[in-house]
Structure formats: structure tokens, C-alpha cells
Amino acid sequence: MITGKPIAVQSVPTEKNDWQHQLTEMIQDLSALLDACGLSEPPAPLANMLAVGFPVRTTRHFASLITPGDWHDPLLQQILPWATEQVDVPGFSADPLQEREASPLPGLIHKYRSRVLLVPTGSCAIHCRYCFRRHFPYEGHRMGAKERAAILDYLSAHPEVNEVIFSGGDPLMLNDRSMQNWLTSLAGISSLTTVRFHSRLPIVLPDRLTPEFQRLLTSTRLQTVLVLHSNHAQELPEVLAQPLNALRAAGVILLNQAVLLRGVNDNLMTQAELSQRLMQLGVLPYYLHQLDSVSGAAHFAVSDNEALLLHNQMKEQLAGYLVPRLVQEIPDRPSKTWLP
Numbered sequence: 001m002i003t004g005k006p007i008a009v010q011s012v013p014t015e016k017n018d019w020q021h022q023l024t025e026m027i028q029d030l031s032a033l034l035d036a037c038g039l040s041e042p043p044a045p046l047a048n049m050l051a052v053g054f055p056v057r058t059t060r061h062f063a064s065l066i067t068p069g070d071w072h073d074p075l076l077q078q079i080l081p082w083a084t085e086q087v088d089v090p091g092f093s094a095d096p097l098q099e100r101e102a103s104p105l106p107g108l109i110h111k112y113r114s115r116v117l118l119v120p121t122g123s124c125a126i127h128c129r130y131c132f133r134r135h136f137p138y139e140g141h142r143m144g145a146k147e148r149a150a151i152l153d154y155l156s157a158h159p160e161v162n163e164v165i166f167s168g169g170d171p172l173m174l175n176d177r178s179m180q181n182w183l184t185s186l187a188g189i190s191s192l193t194t195v196r197f198h199s200r201l202p203i204v205l206p207d208r209l210t211p212e213f214q215r216l217l218t219s220t221r222l223q224t225v226l227v228l229h230s231n232h233a234q235e236l237p238e239v240l241a242q243p244l245n246a247l248r249a250a251g252v253i254l255l256n257q258a259v260l261l262r263g264v265n266d267n268l269m270t271q272a273e274l275s276q277r278l279m280q281l282g283v284l285p286y287y288l289h290q291l292d293s294v295s296g297a298a299h300f301a302v303s304d305n306e307a308l309l310l311h312n313q314m315k316e317q318l319a320g321y322l323v324p325r326l327v328q329e330i331p332d333r334p335s336k337t338w339l340p
Ligand SMILES: *Cc1c(COP(=O)(O)O)cnc(C)c1O
Pocket: 109, 110, 111, 112, 115, 116, 117, 165, 329, 335, 336
């Protein structure tokens, strides 16, 4: 007999916890984002997504950290496209870092003497509106076997390079098998000592930090460094404690870099909370970046004067190791520029 009761469906934990499965359930348009966050009646105009060319994207996990109904939530601000994105602002351009000129091969950026950036994938599980690579020509950087071989040859021919930095896109979007292939090849190049991953995936998809991933990072002769990209303590819930502890216990160096963003983390309390929360998780703050002047992101800009004032307040308030270096990327310099 049919009753009104719902039928209990057996849950399938392996699939639910599977990070790749979660990627298939990402939020990929503005109305779905607004629905997920319980939002209606915006206080200011939103962008016309047909004209923007950088779609809305986030995971269900990241959306769940946003306070429902709060248009000013600091996590929401990072992914919500306001109409002001579409206004041209002098000084803001598509390639503010002139990375195109520093790319000797597809997928490789060699700007600083001892380290290279490797861009193995153009995809991310979140689209941050402030992203300086939002206009990056990833199509020209597709990575097949030929490109991989050329990069490995380049690294062998450039012994001054001792560190490979996986950047993106988000390098943790690679599956473990691709990651293993890279690590095996890189470990075979004797001049390399270190491999570093810059990733926002632990923040938007903590389940990506699988035991298998931990094994990968610790079964190579190379020192491994994982640099998280978290901008706010609200992005660092307790689910991260166990996997980060496991990585740290296994010898992976854990650092964080943040971007200084107006309306998100441009005050002392927020920065102090971020540093303290990171320390609880065994992660040290590394860099606090001044925004790169990419078109569409001008509304996040904090002036250098305000940034320096905030940074000084942080120095007065926090232990030295909880104060990240305030840096800016200026094209044609041999390293990042420390402010002041
Ligand atoms: C930031 C960056 C690096 C790494 O610089 P560190 O100061 O070592 O963190 C390397 N290459 C490029 C192109 C970069 O933008």
C-alpha cells in the first residue's frame, strides 16, 4: 500500500564523500547561487552574466559557509558578480602581471630565477571575482604529453630552478594519477629540491584532502609545501583540522596566502582572526597580497596607504609569525615586492 511517507533511500557514503562527485554538483549560475544563499532583492545591481565571460561558480560546501540572506557576507562577496565589474576602470587590465611574456612554454611561467610556475589545468572549483587570471588564455596552455615532455626538458636544462610551483587554475583539480605522474617525473630531475602547491581547493572542497593525496605528497624525495588560499576565518571550519593535521604530521609544510580585499578582510579584526584560526590549524600566514589590477576587480581595491596602516596594526597586535608579508606583484621585478 502506498503511504505518504518518503521511502528511506540507502545513502552511499563512498560516493557522497567523493570529491570528484561533488564537483559534478557545483553551483554554476547566478540564480542557483542566490537560491542556495537564500537571497532576493539585491541592494545594488548584479552583473549581466551573458556579458561578463567569467561565470559564477562555487561548491555546495563553500556556499554552506555563507550566512543565509546576508548580501554582505565576506565569502559571498568573493563570488558574487556586481554590475560594477563591467565598468572599465583606468589602470585595470586583462593581464596586469604581463605573464604572457614570461611564459617560455605552454603551461610554464618562469619569472623568478629559482622557481617556476606550472599551470597544469585551467579549471577551479570556485570563480573568485578578484582572480588575476580571470582573463588568462588557458586554451593556449592545454597540457598534453608533448607539453609535459617539453616542460621536463626545460627544467633539466635550467638547473638554477630548484622549485616547481603548481598553480592554476587550481592544481588540486588534477586527479591523483596525473599528480603522481608529475611528481615521479619531477623527482627524477636532480636540480629540483621542492615542489609547492598553491590551492584554494582545500577551502572550497575539503574532501579533496584524501589520504591518497597525503600519501602522494609524502612518497616523493622532494620537500612538499602546500599553500592554502584562504581570505577569511569563516572559510576554515573544523572539518579541515583532521586532514591538515595529517599532512603536517607527515612533513608537508603548510602556509597560507590571502588577498587583501575591500569588504572582505580589510580590517584588523578580520585579519587577526584569520591568522589565529590558521595557527590553530597548523598553517602559518605567508603572504597578504595587494590586489592585482585585473579588470573587473576594481571594487576590491584597497589603497597602499590603507594596506600599510592595517599591516602596521597587525604587527602591533600579533606575534611576528602571525603577520603575513604584505606583497605586491609588479611586472619585471625579480621577485614579489614587499611593502613598504
Ligand atoms: C608568486 C610567484 C612565484 C613564487 O614566489 P615566492 O615569492 O617564492 O612565493 C613564482 N613565480 C611567479 C610567476 C609568481 O607569481
